[in-house]
Amino acid sequence: MKYDIIVAGLGPAGATAAYELSKKGFKVLALEKQKHPRYKPCGGGLTAKIENILEPDFKSVVERTIYKVNFTFRGSGDTHIKSDHPVVYMVMRDVFDNFLVEKARASGAEIHEQEKVTHVEETKDNVLVTTEKNTYSASLLIGADGVNGIVARSVGLKPKKKTAVLIEGEVNVKETAFNKLCDEILFDFGSVPYGYGWIFPKANHLSLGVGGLKKKIKNPGPYYSEFLLNKNLLNEIESEHKFGYTVPLFNGRSKITSLRTMLAGDAAALVDSFLGEGIYYAVRSGQIAAEVSQEILNGNNTIASYEERIAQEIFSELHYARKIDMVFYSFPKIGYNLLKKHPDFYEQIFDVVSGKAGYKQLWNKMKRKVVIETLPFLSY
Missing domain, CATH: 3.30.9.10 (D-Amino Acid Oxidase, subunit A, domain 2)
Structure with a gap:
């Protein structure tokens, strides 16, 4: 049986993509090596800007x-x-992730749990996904199988x-x-x-x-x-x-698409290197992958547009987060002093986590103060 899209991995990126595509009527197969709910080590902090992209019912699983x-x-x-x-x-990730998976299932996605992807092969006409149990065919593949996933390795992608x-x-x-x-x-x-x-x-x-x-x-x-x-x-x-x-x-822009495959979430290294936050970018990249997939299947776009959209919306943001992390973690005392002495700086951080501002604005505000905080260290 051929599907429109196969989604490998059902963390926040994969479950979101499966939900968005299946509710639009596409034939979606979602493969997950574990069975939900499953424990996932993670701080479990959803930055407030998640409200801008998730439906309000996610709050039913918020613990605090x-x-x-x-x-x-x-x-x-x-x-x-x-x-x-x-x-x-x-949130607890076992509960949150399972919540997203069940939304995908309820919207019509075919969910196969405890079925690990072992190999991916792309051809001119389709993509073949082999698991421990079967081989499936689809027009497109969304690789959301995490930092050590097989999808990226199979199609020759290696995000920085x-x-x-x-x-x-x-x-x-x-x-x-x-x-x-x-x-x-x-x-x-x-x-x-x-x-x-x-x-x-x-x-x-x-x-x-x-x-x-x-x-x-x-x-x-x-x-x-x-x-x-x-x-x-x-x-x-x-x-x-x-x-x-x-x-x-994240450590710089890199290729996250191949002939028929798009990487999302941790599989694409879309994690903020300043706060270590990846859930928002996982969800958002899953949504973008779903939007681009719909356009491709309707004959209105190409797979290259996925990487372009990620570059515009996410790579650019994570680029400035990386600049900030270089200050805070190379010189943690300076970073701490910035927060302690300059209230407008942490107010800007609040704006970033709520989605009212981006890391570029935070960096521009921060770099002038970094010079001032560095002077005492240079005087010795």
């Missing part, structure tokens, strides 16, 4: 809406900042990326400790080389961890333990489940 942020440096120097509007919506290594704990702490941390998210700069530590409150526990560039830290385990010690949490833990994982950070 965050208005406050605390920035610290190596465990101390609390800088509490409050926004008048939501900054982040906290920097690899971050992370350890996250899903941690239950004593009630008094949880109550102190439950209404804000925390970012700690300087706790790990070229990265940060975080505490994200969920409904009744904390998702916390550390992450940084793989080539800088190799093993994040010791930094995780030190982070908990610095935040006075070691003696507050009642239960803890730790997970290690990697994240593909």
Whole structure:
């Protein structure tokens, strides 16, 4: 049986693409190696701009809406900042991803779970996708099978990326400790080389961890333990489940299309290297892939337009995020001082996460202040 589109991977990018295409009447096959709901290590923070692209029903799976942020440096120097509007919506990825998958299923997508893609072959007329169980044919393929997915390798695509290594704990702490941390998210700069530590409150526990560039830290385990010690949490833990994982950070424009394939989400390395946020860009790239697929199948476009649209809307944004991360993570004390001393700077960050502004505006505001903050270091 030939499908219009095959979607490989049912994280936020793949599930969104499958939903958007199936509700428009296209014959969609979506393949996923695991069975939803499945645990996914991730901070689970949806930046507020997700509201601009998702239907409002996503809030049914939000565990906590965050208005406050605390920035610290190596465990101390609390800088509490409050926004008048939501900054982040906290979710558990097993619940959120399953919510998106079920929307795709309800809209008519054919969902095959526990069926791993093993090979992809493109021809002039179609794309053949082989799994552990069968071989399927379609006009187009959306590769959303993650950082280590087979799709990109099969079609000869290798998006530019920097690899971050992370350890996250899903941690239950004593009630008094949880109550102190439950209404804000925390970012700690300087706790790990070229990265940060975080505490994200969920409904009744904390998702916390550390992450940084793989080539800088190799093993994040010791930094995780030190982070908990610095935040006075070691003696507050009642239960803890730790997970290690990697994240593909954007590292420059690269080719993400081939003859009949488009890469989306983590498979295309569409992760913000400043905040480490990838869910928004996964959802948005899935939507763009669906829009371009519809145009191609209707004879009104070519696959090259997908990369052009991603370049205009997402690559350009992540380019400036990369400039900002070079300051914050190469010189974390300077980055922390920017936040502590200049309220207009973190207000601009709030505008970025809400979608009212972009990283280009943030960078233009930031670079002048960086020079001022650097002068004391140069005087020695």
